[in-house]
Amino acid sequence: DIPLPRGLEKPPTLDKYDGTTDPDEHVQSVETALDYRNLRGSIKCKLFPLSLTRGASTWWRNLPPGSIDSWEELCRMFTAHFTTSRRHPKTVASLKAIVQGPEESLRNYIERFNKVSVEVEATDKMKLYLLEEGLREGTKFQEAVGILEVETLDAFFELAQRYIKYEDKQKV
Known part of the structure; x- marks a missing residue:
């Protein structure tokens, strides 16, 4: 358990993700918002679930405790799970x-x-x-x-x- 840094008593407002849109875009949006506040690694992991709703929130709650060791791993698992919602690039x-x-x-x-x-x-x-x-x-x-x-x-x-x-x- 990592305490939130001062100034984050009120978490940043993050775009919501329900599992039906492109997961890569969501990760990028969250990353941009958190990087702006100079937040790194484990703090990002702690704040990420605040952006999840519906099916995405259910996915998060069903993860085995301790199954995520880093922000990079969280992003990989998240995008892999919601890969079918990815937007296919236009050509x-x-x-x-x-x-x-x-x-x-x-x-x-x-x-x-x-x-x-x-x-x-x-x-x-x-x-x-x-x-x-x-x-x-x-x-x-x-x-x-x-x-x-x-x-x-x-x-x-x-x-x-x-x-x-x-x-x-x-x-x-």
Whole structure:
């Protein structure tokens, strides 16, 4: 039993984990909060259960006493137990699958693409290529991108913004 350091009479507020979301993200969140307070090892182990609810809390209560010797071991056991809740990384194939629908606005298409794009490791050139490939055939914007030979992601988004404003005006 290790006493809590002064200033931790009121434990830090930690994000809650119930066993249904990515365990790696939870460990990272807890670690960030505790590292900020300069807390290490056994103190982290003592505070970690405060972040657990529902199924995750049940897992913690069912651990055999003395089965965890370090923060690293706790993280390993925790992430191994909840491994099926891990979020699978998005790939370039995830981006390639995003195409502008027949009635979809340019704004919605770009928003959908960007939402996935932030999770994919790809160069801006690759993202630009996939954005262009996913544009609906025969639109004025697709034609403009081809004629102007847009070369950067920033240039694509600048041009897209002009067309989005135009689309918005047409709705009114």
